[in-house]
Amino acid sequence: MRKTTCAAVLATAGLLLTTTPAHATTPAHATTPAHATTRAHAAGTPAAVPAAVPAAVPAAVPAAVPAAVPAAVPAAVPAAVPAAVPAAVPAAVPGVVPAAGTPDGTSGAVPAGTTGSTTGPCGYTATPDDPPARPVSLPPDPVHTPDKGIVKVVVATNQGPMLLSLDRAKAPCTVQSFLHLARSRFYDFTTCHRLTLYPTLKVLQCGDPSGTGSGGPGYSYKDELPTDLPNWPDDPTGTRKVYARGTVAMANAGPDTNGSQFFLVFGDSRLRPDYTVFGSVDRLGLAVLDRVAAGGITPTQDDPDGIDGPPARRTDILVARQLGHR
Incomplete structure (x- = not known):
């Protein structure tokens, strides 16, 4: 297969590749994902990525997420979910590692570093104790949140392009x-810090500009949990569900702690339905994820067997842009 260059993807999408960095949570392995806003894992800085991009960060579905724990995939992300979560976070669950330290929000964007929350139905709430990994405002929160249609977002990485289909409904x-x-270019030049290779949790977690698994946007918002996921085959209780290959979900650090970290599922994963599913990744994107997974995980002191940590094939998001948006 001919390798698609990032420049070609951007040209097709009518986008400009800039070198301006931005902001950017994952799942972990186990039955409960860690904070989807748990900031992430990563390692090494590629030539295409500015020095400002964090290096050597372990991978919610993050570095703050415990080994074998996905974030919102994980305890916010599926069992065996990527996430840099503290030892307190369940193993194998996508999650976001809690950090110390916000954007704004009324019906329009509020400057970063403010307090309070937006007044619309989404109620994006600033987190002063968990400041943004990069400056960013609270999202617009109109009286009626758009809830129809599929939005396409191209995510160009140093390993290849991925096209995400986000479901507003x-x-x-x-x-x-x-x-x-x-x-806001929050995701530009960020590293996907966590990869999980558990038998029941196969995810790549991204979305933390700090690359540690504990970074986020400085705000949090409510869960929008799935109600239609099939039961995991060998779970007679029906409490664990199938987060299918190709799913895109939010990593988290517990109920209603969504932020910026998310995870991409490359193999059916077993998780409690505690992680918001908001889209899917296309065939080419899955090929990228399979290539990254095949490269394995860089062994660490906490994970000498290479099951849950930073991918050996460092994966950096160069740009993430909505298609058709000016």
């Missing part, structure tokens, strides 16, 4: 936030 507030962060 499934998670309108999540899609609204994700698009705001993409437009």
